[in-house]
Amino acid sequence: MINNKWIKFVALLAFLSIHLGQLNTFDFQTIYTTETFNTPYSLKRFAEYFNQSDYNKIEVLASLSSYPDLPKWMNWFHRPNSEIGYFYGTPAVDNDGDIDIEIILLDKFTFNVTMDRLKYTIISREQICKNEAQIQLFNLDLEDFIQKNISAPVLDIFRKKLWQSDHVYITNMARPIDVGGRFPLDPREKEGVTVRIGSMANFTEELLRLESEAAQIRSRNPCPKRFKASSVEYLFREKKLFVDWCRFKLLLPSTP
Known part of the structure; x- marks a missing residue:
């Protein structure tokens, strides 16, 4: 056919x-x-x-x-x-x-x-990431992320504080609706944007601790999107970035 x-x-x-x-x-x-x-x-x-x-x-x-x-x-x-x-x-x-x-x-x-x-x-990129971290920003849309060059402050946080490596780059960005998410119930709210950050470096203690904190938040039902229990929340809030910690996760190469 x-x-x-x-x-x-x-x-x-x-x-x-x-x-x-x-x-x-x-x-x-x-x-x-x-x-x-x-x-x-x-x-x-x-x-x-x-x-x-x-x-x-x-x-x-x-x-x-x-x-x-x-x-x-x-x-x-x-x-x-x-x-x-x-x-x-x-x-x-x-x-x-x-x-x-x-x-x-x-x-x-x-x-x-x-x-x-x-x-x-x-x-072909010479240094291909072997590990990734995924975050979802809920005060921005995809076009906000692009127009305001939000990748720069996000990478700055990961390079200097979380991964502590210069070999960090954005490996993916998507509307949450395209990666299994939903539209906000309130149409006045932003859709959000899901971002993956990759690196050749191993996960640091800071990232592993953050994953443990996020896992505890995800155990709540329903998971509170605006919950601010992360120990690194201030790093993002300083740059006016609001992270949905329910969606944070670390990804190994075999993770979809």
């Missing part, structure tokens, strides 16, 4: 051959295996091209060149009413090389179409 996505993909290519608008080509962006990347992608210029002021009426269909979908490790996210969306993800160890991402932009009101393209050079 033919996959429906392939049918849509072929049909859209046929449509584009007749109705194609402008094609923009970006320079290569260099990213690294096992390390999270993000590419902010502005819809504003395409809204002007379509003479369209409502960003929600522009549909973005992105795929690996000559394929119907993005690579498994790459995601696209656009918050309704925002002029910026994000491509983000983490290339696996064996995903080095050059790739093209073809982007079809459709004005859902007029059905006008244009295309765009992103190019990536994926380089």
